[in-house]
Structure formats: structure tokens, C-alpha cells
Amino acid sequence: MKLPFALAIWFTASLCLAQSDHNNLDKERPLTFEDAYSIAYRSYELQTGFSAFAFQKRQPQYGLRTEIQYGIAKNRDLSIGWDPVFDSQAARLRGNNLELSYFEGLTREIGNSPAVGYRIEAELPTTGSVRDADVRARLVLTKRAKTYDKLHLNLGVAGNGKLAFGAILGYSLPLGYPRQFDTTLLAELAVEQSRQASGQNHWAGVGIRRQVDVTTVLDYSIRMRFKSAVTENRNALIFTVGLSKSF
């Protein structure tokens, strides 16, 4: 538990000094929701993030997620990601699957209509076992809430045989307007059907995206899984710190 708390304290301190953030929201950076917009056509983006999972009834796990995105066309991007996890209780590194993902933004916000996009993901097992393969789809809607803040609804389905559904309501609020222009506060509330056991997982999280230079965004978040179908995962805290770099 020491490492996550040290990270949390460090980032809380840096938040006090923060000046900025960026506006284009990507899944897992640092929360699980995303907005309905692709990355820019012709741009590459490298995203990486460290997560620490602190549990009440078991030893922590550590994840190091890395993803590369490319804007293959206007409003469309492709990405490949990998999310290995180290389980300190089992003293084992799980390679997890390789994620191939396609995102398409169908429409921007026009008038009172939300922006709409969708994502299709295929998870290719690094174990070589077809049973570990997975397919996911996500519908994303983004709509301005009041002034500069936005709501993001992510509706997802996943399954390799048995389907599981989930929904995330995300919220983003630029901080500091009209004096500062580079920090965004994020929050999410999520519910999903568990794929490991019968029941649902519920979690909530808050995070920050902060622009540190013209091409780099730093992010950090804390999430709490307050309901879990798997008993030992209940009340887990997840601390994340990450970086996105476009080039």
C-alpha cells in the first residue's frame, strides 16, 4: 500500500502546481471512459500508464498499460495496446491480451445533438489459447453539459460466447477558464456485468489530465471499486498515473 499512497501524495502535490490539461479524452487515460472523438488524422500517440490496485483482502497488483494510436483517416484511429499485470500475492506476471482497436467518430456535436462514435476491440491472447480471445464494442456519446463541461456516455458489450454489458457515465470539466487553459478534471461512474462471477461491478473515479508541454499530457486518477462480483476485489482502490505523447 505504501507505493500507491506515495504516488497519490506526489500527484496531489503536483496538482497544486498544475497549470494545464488537454481536452481530447482517451480510454484508460486515466479513467476508463473516453469521448466521441478520434485522435487527429495523421497523428501518432503513445500512451502509457502505471496502475496500482490496492485490495482489502489480498496483496496489491501493478499494471503497466501501453498503447500506440494512429489517426488513419479523418475521424478514425487504430491502436494496439498491451496491459500486463504483476500480481504480488501470486508473485506472477500476467501477460494479458494484446488489444487491437478501431475507433470511428461518426459525428461531432452539432446544435443540441451529441457527438457519436464507436470503438471495436479485439483482444488477442498472448497465451496462444483461443479461449482467452475476446471482442468488445463500445458506443460513445459526448455532449456539452453547461458551459465548457461535457458528459460522456460509454455503452459497452464484451464477450467471447457469453455477452456482458456495461455503462460508464463520464464527466469532464476544464479547470481555470478563462485564465488557464490546460487542466481538465474528470469523473466517472460505471457499472458492468462481471465476467468472472455472477453479479455486477460498480466503480467510481476522479482524475486529472494536465498538459505539460505542447505534445505531452500527464494524467492521474483514483478509482474505487465499491461493488464487485468477486469478493476479494471489493472496495479495491486503483491509482493510476500516465502519460500521452503525440508525434
Place this chain on the structure above:
Amino acid sequence: MIALLGLMLSAGLGQSQLPPLPPDLPSWIRAKGMDELYYKSAPYNWSINRIPKFARDMYATGVGHAMAYEAMSKGQVSALDTETFSKIDRVLRNPPKLPVDEMAISPTFVRKYGYLEKVFDWAHTLHFQTIDVLAYPGWSNARKEQELDELWSFYQSEPYALTGLPMNMEYLDGFSYSKRFRQQYPKLNGLFWGYHWLQTVNYDMLFGVPTANQAAQYEVLGERYHEVELYNETRDFMPMTAELSPRFAKRFPQLANAFDNLHMLHDNVNDILAQPGLTDLQREQQIQIAIYRVLDSTHRGESPGSGTPNTLHDHRHPPSMPGMGMMVGSEEDEMYMGGMGWMNMAECGHCSVPMPGEEPWGATVTANGWTMSVRCLMCARDMASETPGRAIIRASTEDPKQLLILVSDDEGNWTSNLATVVFLEKFGEHPDCSGWSRAFTSTAALNSYLVANPEYAGMPGLSLADWSKLNQGKPDTYRRIDRPNPYRKDGEE
């Protein structure tokens, strides 16, 4: 009641004169995607940050644009010259350190006019990448010039690209809604034209100038921008690229024209959004028409120097300046220039003698918010001394790769970027001044010139200090063009 009737009549009159949508409006205007584009990937990107004050001021112009458009899109026009002005001014005085996503701070504007934002965003990308190329220390001037040509092709590959042809500015500024914004909201319009002054004056600050000598010029230009240009409500017309960066505009006319066409589109949009009595649909249609007028696709196959006067397809330009369309009242090379009056662009701004047709090109003087081309160093120095405040002289030397940059303080004391600079000045007839008033990078270079030009044999090389003390006064060849201000009905200056 009478006022209300007058307003209704004027609104009705305006609407009846609104141009109709063209039949060949490009389909992308109705596309629903965000269509965000990434800039050209290159090592020079963000070199603008090598001049931090300039970079921050440029980033703030984006905020200024976005905040004004957001207010106008929300119908908050009554507060434009008060609350909106103050809000923007605060940002301009405390500019951001990083570029700002304009769409994030103008959500209402983007929801209504997303297609316009695509045009603005793509042209602003061209603005910034042009600056980045010129501010990049890793390439020679020749490589930079090649890259700017490539950058222009890259820009034109998208349907949102503006035309690089010269456009008739009188035509583009001559619709029923035109000039509304500058007349009703002079303070906010002053900010817009201040941004456009900064966005056009910078190119001669950077073009051909060693990167080590660029920031020093911004001390002069940035001061002028913050103290005068942002709050200048007396301009008759928006700043033109060729007015403020004539060397750049002459070498890259397509870029200069595109920037002017962009700035005129801003003026058109401001006028449309500020025009009372228009429905949302009328505003939308008029903005689409304004975009159409300046798109590259609208003018495909047409060429500079051609076209029917004062029409959409009038691409004539002053003969000596391909980087500028015809202006109000302009004839051939004569145009009315804010702060200077009538000028002939083919002539030296100081002695009125025609500019030399071949290299060296002479010099430019930037002072008091304007930039003028002159034939020689003497004309540059004496013209600067006639003008209050700080000045910048950019002059050719015998070495095409070494530009002389002189920057003066308020007392007229000059500093040079070339430590070994030496001057030749043998006062004679002005038509020959580009021969006897010159700068050299070294005494050896001067001596070589004297050997090749025996008519100046025996002339001593002057140090910067000695040269600065000279002043030959107003040349007797100077010819004032005595015509009234074409932008004002009473013809006042």
C-alpha cells in the same frame, strides 16, 4: 419607436441584399465529422517556442479569437466591447505558455459553425508551421524556402484550404453586412486587427534572419503590439501581410495571400455575427458563402494577375507585389497604407526612386507599426530617424546568406547583429544610392567592393557608431502622392 423602425428597415434592407448560396458549395461544409487534422510532421515543429514571448502572444491570439466567437455565437453582442473585451484583454496581458485548443473554449461557436472552425484551424496551422520553419535553427535558408513551398502544397491538399491567389479586398469587404463589426465594436475589432498585425509582421522578423537574431526584434515588435496595435481603433482596414512583411510576401505570395484571405474571412464572419436582424439560418448561409469565396477550390485553374476588376475572380495584384490583392482605391503599385498615406510599392519609401530590380534588394524599415521597403541603408536610417520610437532595419549585405539586422532604442542608438559590420556611404544622387550606400560584413568585403567599383575608390569604411551619426535629411527626389484617404468619405487622413 422611430429607432426601432429604422433598425427594422436597415435589417430588412440588409437581408434583401444578402447574396444567395452558390450552387457548387463544397459538400464537406455539410459533413458531420470533426475532421481534426494533424500538422505536417517535421523536426521544426514548435520552434516558435525559441522566442518565448512571441510564442505566448501568438497562443493568446487563439484564445482571443475563440472567446470573441463564443460570445458572438451566444448572441452576447451588446457586451462585446465591454465584458468580452476585458476578459480577452486579461488573457492577452497574461498569455498562456502553451497553445490552447480553441474549440474547447468556444463550444457554442463550434456546435453552430463547426465547418468554419475547420477552415480557421487548418489556416492557423499553416500560420504556425510557417513560423516554425522560419524559426528552426537546424536548416539553411534555402532548405527553409524549399520547405515552405512543400508546406504550401501540404496545406492545399485539404479541402478547407484557402486560396493563395490575390483577392480584391474592396470586393470582399463590400457586402451589405460589411464593416458592421469595426464600426459597432471598435475595441474588439482593434484586438482582432492587432492579432492580425502580429500574425503578419512576424514573417519579415523571421524570414532569412539568423535564428539567433530573431528574438531581439520581438522586443521591439512585442512592445508595439502590446502598447499600440492591440488597442488601435484608427485603422481603416485590416493589416495586410505585404504591408508588414514585404520581403516574405514577395517571395511567398501564395502564403501571404492565403493569410490575408483568412483575415478577411475573419472580418466577414465578425460582420455577419454582429449584424442584427439576421436569422440563424441566414447567418449560417452567409458564413458558408464567405468561406466559399476564399476557398482554394472556388478559384481552381485561375491565375494571379488575371480577372475582372472588383469581382469574386479578380486576382490582379500590384505589379511589384504578387503577395497582395488590389486594395480600396489602389491603382497599379499605389495603395493607401495605414499610418503612411498613399505609397507606391515599386518605389523606395523614403526617396521615391524605383526600387532596384536585381539583387541586392536594399532594406526594410519597421517602425511605428508599419514596414517600408527602401533602396539603401541611408534611406533606411534616415527614414527610421524621422519616426518616433524604436525601429528595426533589415538590410542585405554583400553576402546573400548574411542579413544585417539593426535595432534601435528610443534615442535612436543602433545595435547590430553583425559585430564586424562596416558601411559605405558616399552621398550622391539618389537614383544611384543602392550603389554608394551599403553594408558589408567585414572590411575585407568592403575593400573587394571598392576594387570592383573604382568610382568609390578611397572611401573609408564607416563603423556602426560613425554611420549612425549621419543624417542626409529628406531626399529631394521624394514625391508625396497627394490623394485623399479612400476609406473615408470626407477624405480625411
